[in-house]
Amino acid sequence: MSTLTKQNHIGRKISRIRELRDMKQEALAQAMGTNQQAISAIENSETVDDEKLAEVAKALGVSVEAIKNFSDEAAINYFNNFTDTKDSNVNFGNHCSFNPLDKLMEVVDENKKLYERLLQAEKDKLEYVEKLLNAK
Incomplete structure (x- = not known):
């Protein structure tokens, strides 16, 4: 399997995003009004039609573009760019005015x-x- 094919495997991207959101296939299936087997089939598919991809994106709480452009490297870099909150001004709490x-x-x-x-x-x-x- 080529690297290009692996990077564009939409089903794997959906699976990784679902896992990062700490969501099981059953929970995603329930959010989409389908069953776990259908989610498994989607995650094993290299391509997903736009309508189904929009449903998945909505259920995962992300945009379609986020799914299409997702990569493990980008996610790792995103989280690695955060420093220790004790030594920086980064604060993940709510800031109410x-x-x-x-x-x-x-x-x-x-x-x-x-x-x-x-x-x-x-x-x-x-x-x-x-x-x-x-x-x-």
């Missing part, structure tokens, strides 16, 4: 206002029904 607790409290206040409006609407309905019953 707001205080998450403040946002949470805003949502709680909003829910409280909505609940009070709902309660008032129910009281108004009850009052209206009582007026109708008393009128008879």
Whole structure:
């Protein structure tokens, strides 16, 4: 088998991306609404039609281009370019420009206002029904 054929084997690329995402064939099959045997067949195929490739890409959470251009060397280089986080400014945490607790409290206040409006609407309905019953 030539190196060129191996590099362009779409099924192997799908398999490697799936493995890097720590996903089993069964999980990918479930995400695509198919079975594990179909995923195995796709991963053993040298080529995959564009429609099926788009489905696979969506289920894996990557773009079609990412699958087509994937290589183990590029993935290794990508991860090797990260340095030790203690000695650099690289930080993989979330950077919020707001205080998450403040946002949470805003949502709680909003829910409280909505609940009070709902309660008032129910009281108004009850009052209206009582007026109708008393009128008879």
